[in-house]
Amino acid sequence: MLFLGKKTAVDLNLSQLPSLDNPLAWDEDRYHPSGSSRDAVDGKQARRTCASLECTSSWVAPWRSRRRPIxxxxxxxxxxxxxSFVRAAVRREAAKYASNLSAPHRHRVPLGLLLLAQGWITHAQLQYALDLQRHNGGRIGEILVAECGLEAEKVTRGLSLQWGAPILGSHGFSAGEMALVMPEILIDQLGMLPVRVAGSRILYVGFEDHLDASIALVLEQMTGLKVETGLMPTEEYRSACTLLHAKNGVEVKQESFREHDAMAARITAVLEQKQPVGSRLVRVGRFYWLRLWLEASAIGRQGMLPSTAEDMLDYIFTVDRTT
Ligand SMILES: [Zn+2]
Incomplete structure (x- = not known):
């Protein structure tokens, strides 16, 4: 028999190969594990080609019985x-974080000065609020509202100007649906909240007092939706958060590691054990978020957003060299 290398396997149309042990099992592959469009099903040969650059095995033997994890x-x-490719993904995410840290800090007009320039507060009020902040801490906007009678709505408008972002209301917010978008711990740590999906294509994400554009990219990778960000009025933000926390999200497991290689090994073990039909790793600040789609039925009708918490699993990993 002629030797068939991996390169040859890529070029072959697998449907022309001798039948599989269990041809019905092919149907499992009809979903697209995590692309922006579910119509973009890769074709079976892509799924059956080992993605490891270090792979030395022939493609034939293991290909029959093993279809997951993806x-x-x-x-x-x-x-x-x-x-080998989980390690590469971990390195990619770790490097992303490092470059975020070294990125130059963009200058922003302080909120107090911005409110002053708009004529919404006086010099005396700003001075008073800054004095209070120096002694007691807290946010300048909240102090101005509590101590100087500034309307909360003016603070939201000021933040919107400061960050060059639209104001986002909480209308259309469905706590049960949004609780599935990402783990609560990330919502709390980032001060941001998924608000609604529009037209099955756009995910709106609201921030309370700042804006983090990098989170938009992370969520786009995880959801397959376009993400738009905005600033939310404090009251609306907090009540939506409370509603969301009352709902059940996807089950989350948290683990920490001393080094990235240990985390990559653990991720691989999780994948081998859980056998997801799709999975993805992203880094959000100091958190590595691994999401597993355990069955194709977990994928809802809006991008890759889960329709229920069933058959979904999230892991939050941290690498803490000091522990
Ligand atoms: Zn391989």
Whole structure:
């Protein structure tokens, strides 16, 4: 028999190959694990090509019985091969964070000065609020509202000007649906809240007092939706948060590691054990968020957003060298 290398396998149309042990099982592959469009089903040969650059095995033997796990649209012929591309993903995310840190800080007009320039507060009020802040801490906007009678709505408008972002109301907010978008711990840590999906294509995300554009990119990767950000009036933000926290989100497991390699090994073990039909890793600040779609039925009608918490699993990992 002629030797068929991996390169040859890529070029072959697998439907022309001898039948599988269980041809019905092909149907499992009809979903697209995590792309922006579910119509973009790759074709079976892509799924059956080991994505590991270090793979040395022939493609034939393991290909028959092993169809999962899928990590970031990639299939590995063995746990060792999965580990190699999980490691690469961990390195990619770690590097992303490092470059975020070194990015130059964009200058913003302080909120107090901005409110003053709009004529919404006086010099004396600003001075008084700054004195209070120096002694007691807190946010300048909240102090001005509490101590100087400024309308809360003016603070929201000021923040909107400061960050060059629209004001986002909480209308259309569905707590049960939004609780599935991301783990609560990230919502709390980031001071941001998924608000609604418009037209099955756009996810609106509201921030309370700042804006983090990098989170938009992360959520786009995780949801397959376009993400638009805005600033939310404090009252609306807080009451929506309370409603969201009362709902059940996707189950979250938290673990921490001393080094990235240990985390990559753990991620691989999780993938091999849970056998997801799709999974993805992103870094949000100091958190690595691994999301698993355990069955194709977990994917709802809006991008990759889960329709229920069932058959979904989230992991939040941290790498803490000091522990
Ligand atoms: Zn391989």
């Amino acid at each position: 990590f970031e649209d990639r299939w590995g012929c063995s746990g060792r091969c999965v580990l």
